[in-house]
Amino acid sequence: xxxxxxxxxxxxARPDTGFEIANAAILSALREAGHTVxxxxxxxxxEIPADPDQAVVVAVADIENAVVPASQKLRWLAAAxxxxxxxxxxxxRLAGAGxxxxxxxxxxxxxxxxxxxxxxxxxxxxxxxxxxCILVEHNIEHVSARQNADHTGHPLLRRLYxxxxxxxxxxxxxxxxxxxxxxxxAEEDRQGLGPAYRDKSCVLPLVSGDPAAAPPADLGEDPxxxxxxxxxxxxxxxLIGLEWFLREICPLLPDDIRxxxxxxxPAELQAPPNVSLIGRVPWxxxxxxxxxLIALSSRAGTGVQLKTIEAMQLGLPAVATTxxxxxxxxxxxxxxxxxxxxxFARAVTExxxxxRTGDRQRVDxxxxxxxxxxxxxxxxxxxxxxxxx
Numbered sequence: 001x002x003x004x005x006x007x008x009x010x011x012x013a014r015p016d017t018g019f020e021i022a023n024a025a026i027l028s029a030l031r032e033a034g035h036t037v038x039x040x041x042x043x044x045x046x047e048i049p050a051d052p053d054q055a056v057v058v059a060v061a062d063i064e065n066a067v068v069p070a071s072q073k074l075r076w077l078a079a080a081x082x083x084x085x086x087x088x089x090x091x092x093r094l095a096g097a098g099x100x101x102x103x104x105x106x107x108x109x110x111x112x113x114x115x116x117x118x119x120x121x122x123x124x125x126x127x128x129x130x131x132x133c134i135l136v137e138h139n140i141e142h143v144s145a146r147q148n149a150d151h152t153g154h155p156l157l158r159r160l161y162x163x164x165x166x167x168x169x170x171x172x173x174x175x176x177x178x179x180x181x182x183x184x185x186a187e188e189d190r191q192g193l194g195p196a197y198r199d200k201s202c203v204l205p206l207v208s209g210d211p212a213a214a215p216p217a218d219l220g221e222d223p224x225x226x227x228x229x230x231x232x233x234x235x236x237x238x239l240i241g242l243e244w245f246l247r248e249i250c251p252l253l254p255d256d257i258r259x260x261x262x263x264x265x266p267a268e269l270q271a272p273p274n275v276s277l278i279g280r281v282p283w284x285x286x287x288x289x290x291x292x293l294i295a296l297s298s299r300a301g302t303g304v305q306l307k308t309i310e311a312m313q314l315g316l317p318a319v320a321t322t323x324x325x326x327x328x329x330x331x332x333x334x335x336x337x338x339x340x341x342x343x344f345a346r347a348v349t350e351x352x353x354x355x356r357t358g359d360r361q362r363v364d365x366x367x368x369x370x371x372x373x374x375x376x377x378x379x380x381x382x383x384x385x386x387x388x389x
Contacts, residue, residue, distance in 0.1 A: 001384060003030065004104055006127065007041040007116035008063060008092060011050045014282070017232040018306035019138060022185065023116060024050065025206045026136070029376050035384070038110075040103050041120070042095055056103050061095040065234070077160075086167040087160070088141070089122035101126050112387040115179070117141070122171040128178050132387040135179040136204075139237075140189050142169035147300040148236040161236075181383040186326050202382050205375040206309055225260040225276070226352045228291030230284060230307055233265040237300040241321070244341070245297040246271055252345035257352060259295075262287045285314060292355045293317050293348065296324035311335075313372070315365040317355065319347045332368070334361045 009017075011024045030037045039049070040056040042063060049055035062068050080090035092100075101124050104113070112132045115121045118141050121128060142165045149161035176182060176193060182201040184190040190201050229245065231238045242261065250259070250272045259275045262284070271277050281287040288294060294311045296318050308325055311318045317334040321344070325331060336351065338344040355361055 001035045001111040001388065002109075003035050003037045003112055003114055003384075004108070004110045004131070005030075005037050005039045005041075005114045005116060006100070006104070006120050007039060008119055010039045010041045010043050010055050010057060012043075012047045013050045017235075019232075021306045022138060022206055025376070026114075026116075026204065026380070027051075029373070029380055033377060033380060037114075038107055040100065040107070041116075042092070056107055058100045058103050059095045059097075063091050063095055084167075086119075086122065086145075086164045086171070088119050088164065088168070089171070092119055092123040096124065100124055101130075104130055112180070112384065115175070118168065118172050118175055121175055122168075128175075132180045132389060133178070134181045134183060134383050134387050135175050137172075137182060137184045137189060139185075140172070140192055142166075142172055143192070144237050144300070147240070151236075151240050151300060180389070181386045183379065183383055188326050200386065202379045203375075204379045205372045206306065207313060207369055207372045207376065223292045224258075224290040226257045226292045226356075227259045227295050227348060228262065228288060228293070229260070229295050229297065230262040230281070230287060230310075233261070233263050233269070237298070239266065239269075240300040241297040241324075242269075244299050245295060245344075246275065248341035249295075249297070249345045249348070250275060252341060253349060257349070260287070260291065284310065288314060288316055291316075292360075293319065293351050295344075295348065296320035297344070298324040309372070313365040313369045315363040317351060317361040319344060319351060332363055332365075334363055 005027060007023055009020055011020060011027055027037055027039060038054055038056060041058060043049065043057045043060050044062060045060055065073060076087050076091045079094055080087040083090050083093060085093065104127065108130065110131045112134060113127060113130060115127065115133050115135045117136060117138055145161050145165035145168055149158050149165060152158050152161060176197055182193065182197060183204045184201060185204055185206060187203050190203055193201055229242065233239050233242050255274060257274060261275060261277050262281045264280060265277055288310060294316050296305065296308055298305055298321055305324050308320065312332055319336045319338055321339050322337055336347045338347045
């Protein structure tokens with residue numbers, strides 16, 4: 001099939017966020033299945049598409065809250081009020097300024113459009129009239145917005161998040177009706193769509209990175225850190241989990257445990273003395289392998305956690321909340337579930353002590369990766385068959 005993959009962030013050579021890693025995995029699997037896929041969307045300043053010949057850059061723009069000044073955020077808020085759209089959609093409408101729909105028409109016709117989240121069709125509803133559409137729900141966006149409203153202590157932010165949740169729910173439910181098919185990244189999210197959409201949806205199990213490039217599970221080096229956390233912490237649901245870990249778990253850990261947090265964090269985030277905020281890392285796998293144990297501390301959000309997938313496919317030991325493992329019915333033997341601060345701290349302390357004795361507790365993630373790739377290919381084929389109609 002000839003497909004258009006419409007996305008707010010076109011995949012780049014080194015994907016940075018879970019959203020980008022998921023995009024790269026889906027695109028790669030579609031092309032491996034023999035489909036011709038053109039990625040159409042936006043690009044951050046200074047970056048280059050991973051596949052320039054198969055990408056159409058509508059605009060180069062910063063569209064993430066964490067990297068723009070307050071004046072830009074105010075312009076987005078004003079546009080959202082004027083257009084009666086969620087802020088997440090209004091910012092894309094401003095960045096695209098009509099060019100996105102024109103680009104789809106100019107490079108078509110396409111057998112199907114893959115709408116990579118609700119944001120683009122929310123900003124450009126005319127996309128639904130160009131070709132059969134498949135919606136990718138990385139997260140149930142209105143649920144995540146509502147969780148942000150519930151967790152913020154700022155009255156104005158609570159009102160803004162509540163507005164986002166209300167408008168996003170209206171958009172999402174409309175898209176669920178209009179799309180030919182819906183892909184979610186977790187079974188919990190598919191069930192959350194409701195019984196009316198059971199026959200027009202399926203889960204896309206994901207993988208992260210290139211399996212051929214992955215080094216052996218145990219490199220034998222002395223880890224630089226005892227505990228590692230990685231993520232895009234400027235995203236609200238991720239930040240909730242990180243703050244819970246820093247505020248409630250860290251005080252319960254022994255003073256000699258070394259902790260590293262990789263990824264962008266808000267400038268105002270405060271960390272205990274034994275926690276290193278090391279920022280963005282050039283190679284996520286390298287960072288994860290430099291840690292004795294991975295902490296997966298999600299307390300909010302929907303969709304699947306890419307950091308959980310990375311730990312599983314690399315065979316790394318982890319202590320995780322139940323929410324961090326959403327989307328998985330079976331967990332590796334080297335995973336421990338813990339949902340209270342006390343249980344989490346106790347599990348981390350015990351596991352680190354054992355690993356320090358020389359028992360690395362790493363397993364072979366190859367079988368997990370293989371099963372994920374097969375299931376991903378099957379889910380993509382199911383959705384495209386419906387779109388083909």
